[in-house]
Amino acid sequence: MRNPEEIPINILDEVRDGLFTTDHTGLITFVNAALAEMHGLDGPGEMIGRHFSEFVSPEFRDEISHKFKKAVEEKSYSEVVEFCTVRKDGEIIFIQLKHGPVIRNGQVVGTAGVIRDVTDLKRAEKALAASEKKFRDLITNMQEVLYTLDRDGRVTFVSPSIESMAQYKDPEIIGHQMKEFIFKDDLPRLYQDFQDFMAGRGETEHEYRLVTKNGEIRWMMTHSSLLWEGGEVIGIQGILSDITEHKRVEEELRESEEKFRSIVETTSDRVWETDAHGVYTFVSPRVRDLLGYEPEEFLGRRPFEFMPPEESARMKAKFARIAKERKPFVGIENVNVGRDGRRVVLETSGVPRLDAQGKLLGYRGIDRDITDRRVAEEGLRRSNDELELRVQERTAELELRNQELQNFTFSASHDLQEPLRKIQTFADLLATKYLDSVSEKGRDYIKRVHETASRMRDVLQSLMKYSHLISRIEPFGRIDLNKIAREVVSDLELRIRDSGASVWIGDLPEIEADAGQMRQLFQNLLWNGLKFSRKGIQPRVKIHADCGSQERECQIYFDDNGIGFDEMYVERIFKPFHRLHGKEDYDGVGMGLAICAKVVEHHKGSITAKSTPGKGSTFIVTLPVNQVKAISSSLSSRPEREIL
Structure with missing residues (x-):
C-alpha cells in the first residue's frame, strides 16, 4: 500500500471517506479531516498518537483487534467490516472499515485503511425493514385478501387471509386461473369484465360468487386496478372482500320490503308516513277505498286539510302536543271528509320516527275506518x-x-x-x-x-218476620256483636240447659248494623246448631270472628258438631220453606236460614256454609264493618225484587 505521506495532504482532506494509518502497535499516525469530523472531533490532532481501539465500541473491539493483528502478522487485507462507535458528543454511528498492512522493505510497519459513515444507510435499512414488517403484518391480519393476476388471469400473488376466507392455502391458488374458483353462473360475466378491464374500460368494482374449498358459495366484491411495468399493463392487482353477510341482509331487507309492500297494498287499513312538520310523504293505495282520493293527492299536504273545520282545529291541537312529546299514540278517533262529501270516522295510531341523535323525522302509522262500527254502536x-x-x-x-x-x-x-x-x-x-x-x-x-194449628201458627209467624225484614228500613248504628251474642245466649238459656249444650263465644267486632236484625241472625244460627244435633252427642256451638288486616269486613263463624249436610244443597238451604229433613225428625217450617240470608243481604254481606254429613257444619257470615252512609236511602228507593 502506498504511504499516505507520499500523497498531498490537501487531496486527502478532500476525500469524503475517512482515511487513517497506524504503526505496527496500533497507534494512529495519520487521519484525514473527514475521519476527525466523522467522530465529532475538532481535528486530526485529537486522534493521532492514540490507539485505534479507543474509537471502537467495546462490543466490537475483540473483532477489530483480531483483524488488525492478522493484517500485521499475515500481511492480509480485511473484508469490509461494519461496527459502531461513539462520537465525542455521545452519538452512536455505524461505520464500514476496509484496511490492510503498510509494507516497507518487505516489513510491515503499520496499517492503513478507509472508514465510511453508513449511519444514514443503516437507519434507512432499519426503517425499510420495519415498514416491510408492518406491511407483512397488515397483509397477514387484514380480513380482506390482496391479490395480483397476470395478463392471462393467472394468480401470481394472494395474501394469507385467503385461507380464512376460502380455506385455501397460498400454494393451492398461486399459478391457477382465477376462473377455477368462481361459481359457474358468474363465469360469463367474469370473462367479459376481465377483458374490458384489461382494455382500460369497465368498472373497478365487481361482485362474484366464490366457491370455497369445502364447497360453500360466498359473495365477494373486488376492487381492482391495472398493474403496470415499463409502461405496459402486465396484469391486475386488487382487494377481495367477503360481502356474504351484506348480501344476506340485503336479501332479507328486500324480502321485508316486499312483505311490507304486500301488506300495505292488501291491508284494509290506510298506511301513512309524514315528515317532522306533519306533511304526508307516503300514503298507501287503500286511501282510494277509504276517502276516494288517489295517494298522490295526499303527498305534500297535511292530515287536517281533509277534515271538517271544527275537527281540524281539535286535531291540530292534539297532534301538536303529541309531536312535541315525540310519543306514540293509539286509537285517536277523527273525522275525515271523502271526495264525495261523505264523513268517515277514522281510528288513527302512529309511532315517531327518530334519527340516531333522537331528532324527530316524522311519524308513521295507520288509519282504520270505524264508521260502520260507530253507526252500529250508536x-x-x-x-x-x-x-x-x-x-x-x-x-x-x-x-x-x-x-x-x-x-x-x-x-x-x-x-x-x-x-x-x-x-x-x-x-x-x-x-x-x-x-x-x-x-x-x-x-x-x-x-x-x-x-196442625200450632204448625200453621209457626208458618204465619215466620211469614210475618220475613215480610217485616223485606219492608223494614231502619238506620244502622254502631253495635257490639259480643253484646248481641250474650243476649241471644241468655234468651235461649233454657233450651241450652235442657239439651246439655255448650256455647263458646270468641272476641267479636263492632260493626254498623241493625241491632234487631243481628239478634235475629245470631238467634237463628245458634238455634240451628242446637236443633240439628246428633243423638247421644253433647251439642257444641262455637261463635268466633276474623276481620283480617284491612278490617273492612269481618267473617263470623258459627261452628257446630251436629248432623251436618251434603254441600251440594248449600244454595238451597237458604231458600224460604226449604227443608233437608222431614218434620217428623226435626220441627220447624224451613224459614230460619232464609231469614238469616235476608238479614245478611240487607247488610250488604253474604252467607254460606261448609259441612260434612255426620261431623257438623260451619256457617260463615261476611259483613262489612262500615256501611255506606246512603244505604238506607238506597234501600228505600230500590225495594227488593222478590215475590213471596
Whole structure:
C-alpha cells in the first residue's frame, strides 16, 4: 500500500471517506479531516498518537483487534467490516472499515485503511425493514385478501387471509386461473369484465360468487386496478372482500320490503308516513277505498286539510302536543271528509320516527275506518236506552206488585192469626172438658187439629218476620256483636240447659248494623246448631270472628258438631220453606236460614256454609264493618225484587 505521506495532504482532506494509518502497535499516525469530523472531533490532532481501539465500541473491539493483528502478522487485507462507535458528543454511528498492512522493505510497519459513515444507510435499512414488517403484518391480519393476476388471469400473488376466507392455502391458488374458483353462473360475466378491464374500460368494482374449498358459495366484491411495468399493463392487482353477510341482509331487507309492500297494498287499513312538520310523504293505495282520493293527492299536504273545520282545529291541537312529546299514540278517533262529501270516522295510531341523535323525522302509522262500527254502536246505544227504559218500567211494575203482595202476605198472615187462635182455643177446650166423652179416634182428631194449628201458627209467624225484614228500613248504628251474642245466649238459656249444650263465644267486632236484625241472625244460627244435633252427642256451638288486616269486613263463624249436610244443597238451604229433613225428625217450617240470608243481604254481606254429613257444619257470615252512609236511602228507593 502506498504511504499516505507520499500523497498531498490537501487531496486527502478532500476525500469524503475517512482515511487513517497506524504503526505496527496500533497507534494512529495519520487521519484525514473527514475521519476527525466523522467522530465529532475538532481535528486530526485529537486522534493521532492514540490507539485505534479507543474509537471502537467495546462490543466490537475483540473483532477489530483480531483483524488488525492478522493484517500485521499475515500481511492480509480485511473484508469490509461494519461496527459502531461513539462520537465525542455521545452519538452512536455505524461505520464500514476496509484496511490492510503498510509494507516497507518487505516489513510491515503499520496499517492503513478507509472508514465510511453508513449511519444514514443503516437507519434507512432499519426503517425499510420495519415498514416491510408492518406491511407483512397488515397483509397477514387484514380480513380482506390482496391479490395480483397476470395478463392471462393467472394468480401470481394472494395474501394469507385467503385461507380464512376460502380455506385455501397460498400454494393451492398461486399459478391457477382465477376462473377455477368462481361459481359457474358468474363465469360469463367474469370473462367479459376481465377483458374490458384489461382494455382500460369497465368498472373497478365487481361482485362474484366464490366457491370455497369445502364447497360453500360466498359473495365477494373486488376492487381492482391495472398493474403496470415499463409502461405496459402486465396484469391486475386488487382487494377481495367477503360481502356474504351484506348480501344476506340485503336479501332479507328486500324480502321485508316486499312483505311490507304486500301488506300495505292488501291491508284494509290506510298506511301513512309524514315528515317532522306533519306533511304526508307516503300514503298507501287503500286511501282510494277509504276517502276516494288517489295517494298522490295526499303527498305534500297535511292530515287536517281533509277534515271538517271544527275537527281540524281539535286535531291540530292534539297532534301538536303529541309531536312535541315525540310519543306514540293509539286509537285517536277523527273525522275525515271523502271526495264525495261523505264523513268517515277514522281510528288513527302512529309511532315517531327518530334519527340516531333522537331528532324527530316524522311519524308513521295507520288509519282504520270505524264508521260502520260507530253507526252500529250508536244504534246499539239507542237500543240499550230503549231496553233500559222498558226494564225500568217493568221493574217498577214488578216492584209495585211485589209490594202489594208483601202487604197482602203480612195482612193475610195477621188476619189469619185470629181464626187460628180460636181453632186452637176450641181444640184446647175439647181436649180439657170433653176428652173423657170422646172416643179414642176423636181424641186423635183433636190432637191432630191442635198440632196442625200450632204448625200453621209457626208458618204465619215466620211469614210475618220475613215480610217485616223485606219492608223494614231502619238506620244502622254502631253495635257490639259480643253484646248481641250474650243476649241471644241468655234468651235461649233454657233450651241450652235442657239439651246439655255448650256455647263458646270468641272476641267479636263492632260493626254498623241493625241491632234487631243481628239478634235475629245470631238467634237463628245458634238455634240451628242446637236443633240439628246428633243423638247421644253433647251439642257444641262455637261463635268466633276474623276481620283480617284491612278490617273492612269481618267473617263470623258459627261452628257446630251436629248432623251436618251434603254441600251440594248449600244454595238451597237458604231458600224460604226449604227443608233437608222431614218434620217428623226435626220441627220447624224451613224459614230460619232464609231469614238469616235476608238479614245478611240487607247488610250488604253474604252467607254460606261448609259441612260434612255426620261431623257438623260451619256457617260463615261476611259483613262489612262500615256501611255506606246512603244505604238506607238506597234501600228505600230500590225495594227488593222478590215475590213471596
